[in-house]
Amino acid sequence: MRSQIESLDATSLLGNLRSVFGSGRTRGLSWRLEQLRGLARLCEEQEGEITVALAEDLGRSPVDAWLGDIASTKAEATYARKHLKSWMRRSRVSLPLSQLPGRGWIQYDPLGVILVIGPWNYPVYLSLAPLVAAVAAGNCAVIKPSELAPATSALLARLIPQYLDPTAVRVVEGDAQVTQALLAQGFDHVLFTGGTEVGKKIMAAAAPTLTPVTLELGGKSPVIVAADADIDVAARRIAWVKLINSGQTCIAPDYVLAEDAVADELIHKIVANVREFRSAEKDPSMRIVNRSQFDRLASLISTTDGEVVTGGRFDSSAMRIEPTVIVNPSQSDPVMAHEIFGPILPVLTVDSLDSAADFVNGGAKPLALYLFTASRVVAQALVDRVPSGGVVVNHVAMHCMVPQLPFGGVGASGMGAYHGRWGFEAMSHRRSVLAKRARPDLKVVYPPYTQRAMKLMRRVF
Secondary structure, eight states: OOOGGGTSOHHHHHHHHHHHHHTTGGGSHHHHHHHHHHHHHHHHHTHHHHHHHHHHHHOOOHHHHIIIIIIHHHHHHHHHHHHHHHHHSOEEEOOOGGGOSEEEEEEEEEOSEEEEEOOSSSTTHHHHHHHHHHHHTTOEEEEEOOTTSHHHHHHHHHHHHHHSOTTTEEEOOOOHHHHHHHHTTOOSEEEEESOHHHHHHHHHHHGGGTOOEEEEOOOOOEEEEOTTSOHHHHHHHHHHHHHGGGGOOTTSOOEEEEEHHHHHHHHHHHHHHHHHHHTTSSSOSEEOSSHHHHHHHHHHHHHOOSEEEEOOOEETTTTEEOOEEEESOOTTSGGGTSOOOSSEEEEEEESOHHHHHHHHHTSOOOSEEEEEOSOHHHHHHHHHHSOOSEEEESSSSGGGGOTTSOEEOOGGGEEOEESHHHHHHHTEEEEEEEEEOSOOOOGGGSSSOOHHHHHHHHHHO
16 A cells, blocks of 8 residues: 655654644644634535545445544534634633732643544544544644555545645555554654554554553443333334444444343344344345454354344355344353454343443443433433443434543543544643732742741741
8 A cells, every 4th residue: 555654754744744833833723723624624525535435445325424424524523613712712710829919821732743543444534533633722633544444545645635734734544564653753642543452552652752642442332221211212223323334333332231021022123123224225234344354253153152033144255244133142252252343233131230230340341331221310320330431321322423522431442532622622731821920029938937937938828
């Protein structure tokens, strides 16, 4: 794959961007707003090309391309543009008596040059939403799209210079070696979206230069369905989000824990919805991004000790897998060991919500927790008891589309958060400023200290 590193080495690239940032041009409100307008325009004017690239890379439908990558990116840029002026405003703070007369405030300074490392599964949204945060905060940026989505990577490399300041925002294509070369330079912040194991490598590579990182990782995001839930709605929403992008979504429902009283009904209705949602397609199976991912998912189906109640077939030559529901696999089943990241949904029966909470808490903290219940009390009790990056009650994954909410993981599912103001703050330095007057200049605070001076200082400080 062509790499911009071939014609411009990583050191020169970062040096050039630091020069642009040092000029002060990116700090002003007008520059930031112009970049955000450009991102929104890119989504509006290039929807057709984006859709074609996503279909080529991922086999994604136009509707899923619009919802998952285009509309979500535009919404982030539009929201940031609307609120940016207020985010940039410095906030005054009160001062203790010992610091009067004086003024204190907090201002948000841009960090410098940001590196955004995008994933393959939502290669537009998860590259450009972090860029929204970076430019809203007044930073220069390097976007490194995933080489596993080559058509989209090439498209971003071509379009971004047309819509954003090409001297301040650069796109670098390439593989993992290019990523490592970039990380070695020491950016001012790195935002990576991807798997937990690669996230560890990103953090290790950033450590020698003390580069701060935001890691948006994965995890087995569970769905807990209580006996009092609306089963029709739960089944429909679980099936819908699970099938988006062939299940290759970091916040997709990874497995379902259903109370005994409603488990059979829920399974029946999930299966019915899966079949209905795929009924308009000539081929009910779903495309997987590459051979490695396909082989891993096919193995999960072949080796499961649970009951496959729908799907289960796959086509190795076309790398396609039928949406598959597996009932009651054991805890030792490989399908329950790691994030599935594909169109496979285990559904397990539990005897109580306490058992469901214990089950989830027995593993790593998930990126998201989904709860279906008619009781606010029950929902809040589970929210408080089960840690996760985020929570959605009576739906799945919709919190990602709310820029007013921070989006991020906890523990193995990530660190740091962004979206909306939270992204602006993550890409800024929250700087404390104390401004004092030259007069009065009380000599009582300077040595040598008398007993009277110490008595006064003890009262003031």
